[in-house]
Amino acid sequence: MIGMGAFLAAVGAGLAIGISAMGSGIGVGITGAAASGVVAQKPEKFGMSFVFQALPQTQAIYGLVTAIFILMGTGLLGGGAEDIPVSVGLVAVGCGLAVGFAGLSAIGQGIAASGGIGAAAEKPEMMGKGIMFSALPETQAIYGLVVAILLMGFSGILTKDYGVFLENDLTAVGFVGVACGLAIGIAGLSAIGQGIACAGGISATSEKPEMFGKGMVFSVLPETQAIYGLVVAILLMAFTGMFTKTFKVDVNQGMAVIGAGLAIGIAGISAIGQGITCSGAIGAVSRNPDVMGKGLIFAVMSEIFAIFALVVAILIMKGVGLM
Amino acid sequence: MFYPARMKEVSIVVHDDWVDELVKNLHESEMVEITDMYKSEKDVKEILMPGEAKSEAGECAALGLRIGRITGILNEEKHEGFLKKLFFPVKTEKYRVKVRGVKEIIDDAKKVLEDIETKVLNANEALEKNKEKIDELIVTEQQVSLLESLDFDLDFIAESEYVTVKAGVTEDIVELKNRLKGKCAALFSASVNEKNEKHAVLIVFYKDEEIDSRKVFTEFDLKLKGRPGKVLGEIKKEKEKLKEENRGIISLLKELNNNYGEELLILDDELDIERNRKEVTARFGKTESTSVIIGWTPAKNEKGLTMLVEGVTNGYAYCSFAWPKKPEKVPVYMDNPRWVKPFEALTEMFAPPKYDEVDPTMIIAPIFVLFFGFMLGDAVYGAIILMMGLLLLRGAGRISPEMKNSSILLSAVGASTIFFGILQGGYLGDVPARFFGVEPECLVSGLKDPITILMIALIIGLMHINLGLVLAAHQNYIKKDYSSIIQDQVSWWVLQPSFAVIILHFLGWCSFPLTVVYFAGMGLLFGLALLIMRKKGLFFFDFTGFIGNWLSYARLLALGLATAGIAMTVNIIAQMGPKLYSRINLPLSLIIIIIGALLGVYGLKKKKGIKSLVIKAACVFLLTVGLSVVIKMPVLFALIVGGTIFIVGHTFNLGIQALGSFVHSLRLQYVEFFGQFYSGGGKKFKPFKTDRKYTMVEG
Incomplete structure (x- = not known):
């Protein structure tokens, strides 16, 4: 007979693969549409298109890996799920949210990869550069995976050793895990903005190969929102004593910091606006290299709103007495 | 350097x-x-x-074009498989030649062209015409075959004074009959496929009737005499005759190639070189x-x-x-030692350095290789990559310098992956522990101790970024731009330790004497002041950018763990696969055998290509699965099901993770490392040089 802990762990595994599979599906779909168009004109480009289409698949793979880790670590696969504490189950939900939502970054990667297919179909030498740009929006999924791995490591899911959690009621830590998952997971949607910027970078580089470096500079800007999410997740882990396994958080604090996670996570979506600006700025710099500095100023404007959220997230942590 | x-x-x-x-x-x-x-x-x-370009330039160009056309016809590309081309290509030796004067080359080229140009072009034209005729005959043959079941004289298909006779096929015989109701004198039809969906049709209708047969009737425009059976025989003969003619033409072309091939290729090279020499004087x-x-x-x-x-x-x-x-x-x-040359392509992909800028190839080469190995971290995957690299070096690497560079790069990252695989205990994921109960010795395992790996990754990140800052400072020093050194580099060297002390003290992870904390506080303020002087209001973005760059190295942990995690998932599924044996009963196994047999029949029709290979492999898989259940051999079932999942899964994992490791290792160079000191944008040195494709100068 399984308990609430195992139920939550199953939900976590479901979120991890479910949402990331949705992201990968959409991303691969966007890339597939571009690939079909290219292959209709140039059937010999099938192999090249296939490589680009493989890029947004990784998010679902990260989701699958996390789901398997959760299922195995909590005994839902292999037995022993009866004893899973609620706190560990909640951490598993946090892992699912982290990897699942961050998996939506595949949409951005799909946008970039479809640009890459178009460029490489016209100019084969663009394949390497196209892949480099298309790989950028995967960073958000990687951050989601990093946070999930850390959470699984702290809670003993990776090693199937959750002794501290069995001995003490650490439900609060579980809520912090959920907050971390929301912070890094939803902020992962910033990849859509990054994908738009990368598509602009690919297009500019295809026209002028010397634009590769500058295109990269603009294309990494919309990643900052995900970094804010990662910073908040790491701060939450640090302030609640996860790194040292000397947990110092009560249930109310744990639930309250979900607000911090939501603040920085949702504000991360502002990167879509930044991505649009960056894409425009790349085009502008391509035409006139002198406007690089001004383009950067326009591009960082959207980020200010994410900084507001970062401040609020830190204030919440301070307000609930974690700092 | x-x-x-x-x-x-x-x-x-x-x-x-x-x-x-x-x-x-x-x-x-x-x-x-x-x-x-x-x-x-x-x-x-x-x-x-x-x-001005020399007068011979035009003549060399024109003769070169004609020679190129002839060599193109005589050396029509042989279709080698992709893998064969990469790993086991046929290497053609270069012809040894003596340096000759342009006049001699031009005279020789003219003589050779006089001897064979017309012969080759005429033969090629005849060959192409025959190929076109054969294609037309194949279409006619298909159409006549469809009408064979109606068995009528094909010269009926014509217009006479009162009626018109048309032949063709329809995929909707009912609709066609409806449309022809009351307008046609006769309609003969016969099914031409097993499902009774396609019919060959012969329609006789009154000449003054207008018939709407759009979309339901495909008319054959045949101008032939005799019954289909006889006509098909004639077509077959005609095709054979044309093919025989083509064989004759091809053997003539081969003979010409044997007699003149070497001379033509040498002339092709010589004329191209001479054209370049005669054109360069215009500069x-x-x-x-x-x-x-x-x-x-x-x-x-x-x-x-x-x-x-x-x-x-x-x-x-x-x-x-x-x-x-x-x-x-x-x-x-870019003047790098030989062992670094293969990595120049990585720098060039970003942008070649400017003349007065650091050439980072020497630095990114070892770091790229180490990062790749760290991220992939599986000894067996590494061994496979190393083996592919060495095979490529012996194969296409002997022919193309680019391939040689790629093979060296591949071998290096393969060796690095083996090294990190052994350190992290990755051998096709957890195969030793899962299948053989052996826990391999390792220094640190990502699955068991991710925090240590994260710490290592972040320390590597700090070192990498600071190396970038050192290079930037060196460049600024050479340019005597001392204020940039203070504001752009020293500021970070002050900020990093100050910030670390404050954070560690604040979190209670370390205790420092109060004096150290005060100094750290002052350092933090000083560093921030330098940043503000440089970037004004945008200093905050520099600060968050630096933290972002640093945290980005966490991908070293994530990708390594993803490789191990997916490999482990593949192993689990491969382990679970054989358990399906008990779920497959006799009727189900027979269905599997039938599907396998049908695939086999379909696969045999397709002779070449990946599709055919996949179909044949699926056929063997299904037949073995079905038969193992029928003859009650669970071991065979376990081997084929588990083995297939294992091989396909690990191949997929190796492919996708190797691509990921390559791309993300490169990203850490381009974004996080280059961001500190490198912008690139130089123009590559293009020396005036000979490009000998088929020849080498004797002596």
């Missing part, structure tokens, strides 16, 4: 009697990039006349009896080039060298 080679601007004034000899020697020596005098900013061009400046050549050469070539110029012109040339005045105009020659 850490900077592109120092270049010198070279100016050569040569007497016209020695121009040809000098150009030939410069071409072979590959030491100089020749600048177009009239596109340069040289004041001297105002008093010079523009140079020179001219006086009445001298030519003025300007260009760039690596400074180390100065002595050698001077000797070459004086030697070949017997002293009838003057050669001078000068250091460049505007660095942005200087072409960039």
Whole structure:
């Protein structure tokens, strides 16, 4: 007979693969549409298109890996799920949210990869550069995976050793895990903005190969929102004593910091606006290299709103007495 | 080594009697990039006349085109498989030749063309015509075959005084009959496929009737006589006759290739080289009896080039060298040791360095290799990559320099992956522990101790970023831009330890004496003040950017763990696969066998290609699965099901993770590392050099 802990762990595994599979599906779909168009004109480009289409698949793979880790670590696969504490189950939900939502970054990667297919179909030498740009929006999924791995490591899911959690009621830590998952997971949607910027970078580089470096500079800007999410997740882990396994958080604090996670996570979506600006700025710099500095100023404007959220997230942590 | 080679601007004034000899020697020596005098900013061009291409240039180009066309026909590309081309290509030796004069080459080319050009072109035209005819006959054959079941004289298909007879096929016989109701005198039909969906049709209708048969009837425009059976026989004969003719033509072309192939390829190379030599004079400046050549050469070539110029012109040339005045105009020659050369492509993919900028290849080469190994971290995957690299080195690497570089790169990352695989205990994921109960010794495992790996990754990140800052400071020092050193680099060297002390103290992870904390606080303020002086209001973005760059190295952990995690998932599924044995009953196994057999029949029809291979493999898989259940051999079932999942899963994992490791390892160089000191954008040094595809000079 399984308990609430195992139920939550199953939900976590479901979120991890479910949402990331949705992201990968959409991303691969966007890339597939571009690939079909290219292959209709140039059937010999099938192999090249296939490589680009493989890029947004990784998010679902990260989701699958996390789901398997959760299922195995909590005994839902292999037995022993009866004893899973609620706190560990909640951490598993946090892992699912982290990897699942961050998996939506595949949409951005799909946008970039479809640009890459178009460029490489016209100019084969663009394949390497196209892949480099298309790989950028995967960073958000990687951050989601990093946070999930850390959470699984702290809670003993990776090693199937959750002794501290069995001995003490650490439900609060579980809520912090959920907050971390929301912070890094939803902020992962910033990849859509990054994908738009990368598509602009690919297009500019295809026209002028010397634009590769500058295109990269603009294309990494919309990643900052995900970094804010990662910073908040790491701060939450640090302030609640996860790194040292000397947990110092009560249930109310744990639930309250979900607000911090939501603040920085949702504000991360502002990167879509930044991505649009960056894409425009790349085009502008391509035409006139002198406007690089001004383009950067326009591009960082959207980020200010994410900084507001970062401040609020830190204030919440301070307000609930974690700092 | 850490900077592109120092270049010198070279100016050569040569007497016209020695121009040809000098150009030939410069071409072979590959030491100089020749600048177009009239596109340069040289004041001297105002008093010079523009140079002109030599008269032979046009003739060489025209003859080269004709020779190229003939060699193209005679050496029609042989279709080698992709893998064969990569790993086991047929290497053709280069022909040894003596250097000849342009006149001799042109005369030879004319003679050879006179001998064989018409023969080859006529033969090729006949070959193409016959191929077209064969294609047409194949279409006719297909149409007549469809009508064979109606068995009527094909000359019925015609218009007569009162009726029109048409033949063709329909996929909707009912609709066709409806449309023809009351308008046609007769309609004969016969099914031509098993499902009764497609029918061959012969329609006889009154000439003054208008029939709407759009979309339901495909008409065959046949102008043939006799019954279909007889016509098919004739078509077959005709096809054979054309094929026989083509065989004759191909053997004639082969014979011509045997007799003239070598000579044609040599001429192709020689004419191309001569054309380049005769065209390059258009880039020179001219006086009445001298030519003025300007260009760039690596400074180390100065002595050698001077000797070459004086030697070949017997002293009838003057050669001078000068250091460049505007660095942005200087072409960039990346002067790296041999072992670093294969990695230059990675730097060039971002952008070649500027002339006065650090060439980062020497630094990114080992770091890229280490990061790749860290991220993939599986000894068996590494061994596979290393093996592929070595095979490529022996295969396509012998033929193409680019492939040679790729194979060296592949071998290096393969070896690094083996090293990190052993350190992290990854052997196809957890195969030793899962299947053999052996826990391999390892230094640190990502699955068991992710925090340690994260710490290592972040420490590596800090070192990598600071190495970038050191390089930036060095560049600024050379440019004597001391304020940039203070504001852009020293600021970070003050901020990093100060920030670390404050954070560690604040979190209670470390206790420092109060004096250290005060100093750290002052350092933090000082560092921030330097940043604010430099970036004004945007300093905050620099600060968050730095933290972002640092945290980005966490991907070293994530990708390594993803490789191990997916490999483990594949192993689990491969382990679970054989358990399906008990779920497959006899009827289900028979269905599997039937599907396998049908796939086999379908697969045999397709002779070549990946699709056919996949179908045949699926056929073998299904037949073995089905038979193992029928003959009650669970071991065979376990081997084929588990083995297939294992091989396919690990192949997929290796492919996707190797791509990921390559791309993300490179990203850490381009974004996080280059971001500190490198912008690139230089123009590559393109020496005036011979491109011998088929020949090499004797002696």
